[in-house]
Amino acid sequence: MKKLLALALASLLTASVALAQTTLTVGLFEPLNEHLDRVMDLFIAEHPGVTLDVRTLGYADHHDALVTYLATGSGAPDVVAIEIGYIARFVAEGGLRDLSSEPFSADQYEDLFVQYAWAQGRTADGRQIALPTDIGPGVMYYRRDHLETTGWTIEDVVSSIDNYIQYGRDLKAIDVYLVASAASVADALIRSDVPAGSGIYFDADGRPLLNSERFLDAARVAKTIRDEGLDAEIGSWSNEWYEAFRTGTTATELSGAWLGGHLQTWMAPETAGLWGASVIPDERLLSWGGSFYGIPNQTPAEKLDLAWELVKFLTIRPDIQLQAFKSINAFPALPSTYDDPMFDEPLEFLANQPARQLFANVAENIPGVLTFPGDMVAQEIWNSALTEVLNEGRDIQEALDEAQSLVERRVRR
Amino acid sequence: MAKTIAPGTPRLPWSTRLDKFQRRYAPYIFISPFFLLFAVFGLFPIVFSLYLSLQAWNPVQGLGTMRYIGLENYVWLMDDPWFWRSITNTLWIAIASGVPQHVLAIPLAFALSRGIRRFRHPLTAAYFLPYITSAVAVSLVFLTIFGTQFGILNQTLQYLATAPWSAWLFGGLADALPINWLGRAPNIKPAISILVVWQYFGFNVVLYAAGLATIPKDYYEAAEIDGANGRQAFFNITLPLLRPMIFFAVSLTIIGNLQLFDQPFILTDGTGGSSQAGMTVVMYLYRTGFNWLEMGTAAAIAWLLVLLIGVLTMIHFRFFGRSGLETRD
Structure with a gap:
């Protein structure tokens, strides 16, 4: 009986200690x-x-x-x-x-x-x-071997969007795709060069911008890449995507700096030393x-x-x-x-490039953009319009005008 | 209204009262667990979603921020291009995946019950297996099968289109390969339908096998004596007598296919795919509620879907229900 009492007391005590925590x-x-x-x-x-x-x-x-x-x-x-x-x-x-x-x-x-x-x-x-x-500072990962084969330097590739596409044409000659999906290039373009005081999809007064020049231009670039057969038409985070990294069928990927870690640890560890990192073409600054x-x-x-x-x-x-x-x-x-x-530190996976300085430099220079309640749905509508342009051959102006009115319809509510 | 007990009235002993009480109420108490659980997990959500469909509500702001807006959600949806697209998609997939399920399942069940009886049970089990496998797991596997560059389906078609023995049949495909099953709008709905057919036709095989077991052997024997062949027996005995089961199975398919979610969700990576070609009504509902935080509109979509299922099931009953039951006589 005494033992039981002691036990009960002890458990009470621990309970009160736990309460104090x-x-x-x-x-x-x-x-x-x-x-x-x-x-x-x-x-x-x-x-x-x-x-x-x-x-x-x-x-x-x-x-x-x-x-x-x-x-x-x-x-x-x-x-x-x-x-x-x-x-x-x-x-x-x-x-x-x-x-x-x-x-x-x-x-x-x-x-x-x-x-x-x-x-x-x-x-x-x-x-x-x-x-x-x-x-996630936005950067471009690229395959060094393909760069060498085509005789380009990375500085030339990223100096302008036109050069980037031209690089894609040269890659096509050796049966390599420029990028997994043209849509990622368009996404990089709409997210950079956002005017100060504006959001990505909305201006300072909350009006949607989906048929503005920034979006039209991004869609045009993506469509050029798609129509010329320069992208592999592979979506992110798919088995095909990982396979493309492993086999080197795509030469560049626009992404957050974090992609390097994924490549190194599980997506394509066997490709160590074949990769490099650079700024996004046209030195666009954006977060990913x-x-x-x-x-x-x-x-x-x-x-x-x-x-x-x-x-x-x-x-x-x-x-x-x-x-x-x-x-x-x-x-x-x-x-x-x-x-x-x-x-x-030089990064072994990136052929000893000290790329973290580059990431830090990009991160410090990305301008801030405003966040709006309709961002999620606007992004969805933009993605949908872009896939219609790229996959179904819809007219850019028409698709983005419709996207604009869809967004207006939703945010008016 | 308190009843006063007249002084002098003898109180019944408590055991008698308890006995009376339990005789009267015990049945209710015994069935109450179901009703309580149903009220909490069935009835309440139904009523609440009806209430919700009349509100504008962003869930992350908490329950207190609901705003009554009457029928505005419904009116808005009537005019919403994406909602109508999701309805068209759902009907397309429901038909394209529904019809083959039965067209395949009935002859197969017939063959199992009459032809290859020896392997009947293992084969039925094999056909049924996809049905009890998680839709998510199955979809993930099909995601790989449908891959454009490395998917096994395209690899097989590629082989068939070029191999000498099959080129005469599949050679026409050579130019179209590799098919981007899940990336191009026209291919997404067929891809989803293929998966749905594969997953659910086994369930119908089991239903029809059960239906076939109820058809007396005498009919077949009589038909055989009259000189009917297997084909005639199938069309003149099996099919008519199977009609009640067909009616039942088709009802289940209508209801199930209109609520398709997991398969298109996984195959299109949650987006609905290019041009929302794979966005079903339930997917649109989910995205409206959880991705775009318009819970009121999402609830209204749910009720419009209930209406659609109701109407289609009613049409099905009207046209096939009575005749389905009449053949029983």
Whole structure:
């Protein structure tokens, strides 16, 4: 009997100790969890009494679940990660706490971050909804062997869009495609050279821009590439895509700097040393990917301080950002990290090119663009119009005029 | 309205009262789990989605931000080109994948039950296997099969078009190869239909095999004595007597095919494909609600789909239902 009593007492005691601890739930998508697993102990050491409950899902499932949590007003983790593809809807539509306000006052950290990434997490009326953690400076990966065979230099290839297409014609002569999909070239073109104070798809007043010159021009370039048979007509993240990287049937790929990590680790590890990285043709500056951390509205008040500490820990700390760069190849959003010796290292996969300096340089120069509530649906309508132009031979002007009216129809609601 | 018990009325002993109580209410309590679960997971979502279809609601802003807008979602959809495109796609795929399922399944079930009886069960099981396999897993496999450059389907066609023994039949394809199954609008719906036929016709084989088992042998014996051949037996005995089962199976196909989601979603990478050629109504519903955060419109799409399924099923009942049952006499 005494033993039982002691046991009961002991369990009561541990229960009260557990109560004194705060458990912070963190919602992540892969592979951000791998990074947090590595730095978690450090955070706990700095904030005694905290336990982190990490919930990881796949990319799409994580964001779908987050929408559901916010819709029902319960169940959301205390701190959430948001990928760039989804940030617009949360920035524009709510559901996350305004980090510019008290007690967070996030605006004081603005200068720490790459300018455009900061802008992506900010509403048009100046509320910071999420802090950037990693970014995807847009670059071009290219096969060095094909460059050599055709007698081009990379500087010539990227000096203009016309040269880039001409390179494609020379590649065609040796049965190599310029790029996996002409659509990715068009996407690079609409995302760069965005006028200051405008969004990608909407101008400052929220009017859609889908039949503006920037879009028409992008569609024309893509159509030239497609009509001349210079692209392999392969969509991203398909088996055909990986196969093309492995076999070298495509010579270039426009993408985020992160693509190199994927190529090296699982897509085409056997092609090490055959690749190089450069700026996007015509030296266009654009971002291609990135992730953020934010705090849902429903995070209880007593956990806000800790949640904010964790967000800061994962975003504004150079040491943590560098750790993420090392472990999961997440490119830091903090320019202060770019002086680290890591950035001068030659990359074996890219034939010993010290490409990280190039990525950092691109990242620091990408101009910020505004985020609008209709971005998701406008992007969808643009993609659809572009595939009609490329795949079904539709007239560019006609397709984009229709796209424009479809977007107008949706945002008028 | 409290009933006062007159003083002096003897209270029944509690055991008797309990007995009366349980006699009266026990049946309800016993069936209540179903109704409770149905109310929470069946009835409530149905009623709520009807309510939702009359609201403008962005889910990430929370439940409090719903705004009543009457029938505006429905009116907007009537005028929405993408909605109509998704309806056309769905009907196209429903017919192109629905008809072959039955045209293949009936003769196959007939052959299984009469011809190759020895392997009947293993073969039925083999045909049924795709049906119980996850649609997502199957779609992922077909994604590889349909690949343009390295897909096995194109490789096979390529071989057939050039091999000497088959070139006379497939040679015409040589110029069209490699076919971009999932990238070009005209090919997407056929590709999805091929997958759906493959996955679901086994289910119909099982249904028809069960239907065939109910047809008495006497008819066939009598027909044989009268000198009917297998073909005549099939068209004059099997098919008419199978009509109730055909009616049932076709009803299931109509309802199922109009709700197609997983297969087109995976095959088109969630986008609906070039020109939305593979975007079914349910896919459009999902994208409207979860990708574009217009939950009210998504709910309205759901109800329009219910209406469409209802109308088509009614037409099917009107034209085939009665005649299907009449042959029973």
